[in-house]
Structure formats: C-alpha cells, structure tokens
Amino acid sequence: MITTADPGRSTRKREDPAERSRIMRAVKSRDTAPELRVRRIAHRMGFRFSLRRADLPGKPDLALPKYRAAIFVHGCFWHGHRCRRGARAPKTNAEYWRGKIARNRTRDRRVAAELRARGWRVLAIYECQLRREAAVAKRIEKFLRRSQGSTAQVRLSF
Numbered sequence: 001m002i003t004t005a006d007p008g009r010s011t012r013k014r015e016d017p018a019e020r021s022r023i024m025r026a027v028k029s030r031d032t033a034p035e036l037r038v039r040r041i042a043h044r045m046g047f048r049f050s051l052r053r054a055d056l057p058g059k060p061d062l063a064l065p066k067y068r069a070a071i072f073v074h075g076c077f078w079h080g081h082r083c084r085r086g087a088r089a090p091k092t093n094a095e096y097w098r099g100k101i102a103r104n105r106t107r108d109r110r111v112a113a114e115l116r117a118r119g120w121r122v123l124a125i126y127e128c129q130l131r132r133e134a135a136v137a138k139r140i141e142k143f144l145r146r147s148q149g150s151t152a153q154v155r156l157s158f
Ligand SMILES: [Zn+2]
Pocket: 076, 081, 082, 083, 084, 085, 086, 126, 127, 128, 129
C-alpha cells in the first residue's frame, strides 16, 4: 500500500554507494510519519487493523474490530498536546492557530465520546511519545488486552 519513491532512478545513477544510502535513509525517515510508525508497531505485534474506517466516528487511524478498539495518532502541535512541541505557539496569526487547535481538541473529545457510546475504546498516541517506541508498543498491548472481554464480547456470549 505504501510506495516508496526511488530517488536514485534517473538522475542519481552515478552517486557513490555511501551517498546513495544517505539519500535512501532520508527517504526512509520521510516515511516514518507518526501514523506510519504506529501502524508498523501494531503490525509487528501481530495485530490486525484497518485504516481510517469511514463508518466510525472520526475515522480512527487504526481500528481493531476484534478488540473494538480505535487508535488515533495525533500531531502534538495540531492537537495541543501538553509537551514542548504542543506548546509551541506561532507568532503570526497566533489567534487563528489557537482557535484551530482548540477546535481540533473539541473534535477529538467529541469523536472519542461517540466511539465510546458505540462500545469502542479509544487510545490516543502523540507523536512526541514515539521517541520511545518500546513504550508505545507496551501501551498499545496493554490497551488492547484490556479491550478483550469488553461489552461487545459479553453481549455476544449469551
Ligand atoms: Zn507531544
């Protein structure tokens, strides 16, 4: 599903291998957008998920129907995370950005409430937390384990 462009194909044929691998690394790091990294973590742990399911409130970045669990990956700035990056305030149009971020946060809360009302559980992962990938993996696992035996399963078992 994810295609990686090959930057070397036409124009960089004569580059030495070191330079080439430097470029490939650069391309790679562009692919490690927070959402992609969370997908990779969940995938590595063997969880099956679907992406941005349109039938769920907020189109969660990852939805795991088996666990009735939704995972959102949030950019710290856009979602007003309480961290250094989230606190960074642009100097121009400060008012505009403040409003925008406040609206995002309101929507995040509303979406989470709607999902919970449908019996889904919600986990939000912020991009700054991905600096510690192992910790994120642990959190996802804990979150999903807790989801097992949730109301959905109880309802199905009678
Ligand atoms: Zn953050």
